[in-house]
Amino acid sequence: QVQLAESGGGLVPTGGSLRLSCATSRRTSTYYAMGWFRQVPGKEREFVAGLSGSGRRTMYADSVKARFTISRDNFRNTVALQMNSLKSEDTAVYYCAARQDYGDYVFYEYDYWGQGTQVTVSS
Numbered sequence: 001q002v003q004l005a006e007s008g009g010g011l012v013p014t015g016g017s018l019r020l021s022c023a024t025s026r027r028t029s030t031y032y033a034m035g036w037f038r039q040v041p042g043k044e045r046e047f048v049a050g051l052s053g054s055g056r057r058t059m060y061a062d063s064v065k066a067r068f069t070i071s072r073d074n075f076r077n078t079v080a081l082q083m084n085s086l087k088s089e090d091t092a093v094y095y096c097a098a099r100q101d102y103g104d105y106v107f108y109e110y111d112y113w114g115q116g117t118q119v120t121v122s123s
Helices: none
Strands: 004-007 010-013 018-024 032-039 046-051 058-060 068-073 078-083 092-100 117-122
Touching (some): 004 092, 032 078, 046 068
Parallel strands (some): 010 117
Antiparallel strands (some): 018 078, 032 046, 046 058, 068 078
16 A cells, blocks of 8 residues: 655746655555646546656656656655646646556556645746
8 A cells, every 4th residue: 555645736827847746655666657647627637747667667748748757766755746837727736646566667547646736827
């Protein structure tokens, strides 16, 4: 069982940056693939970025490519999502997710989820 807790959300102007962090209850540097998702009211939760359990592969939604970066800090047991050049359409609740796997595959479905953190980009 893995507990996840997101932090770092807030209000930021268009073009600004935010860094989200996902603290994990256990070491996820190995055996866990990680992902970030987001959801706005009335819409389905959508995939934003993923990191394979091996750490060798990442994948991003087309809407965030070249702007967002997912990374893992093995020492602090955290996974981060660096968000640059933010747009109003990035406004959403962002969720961290984990799935037990140590391969190179980046998943779209996960077993463990955090409670989410709100990101609001003001235009």
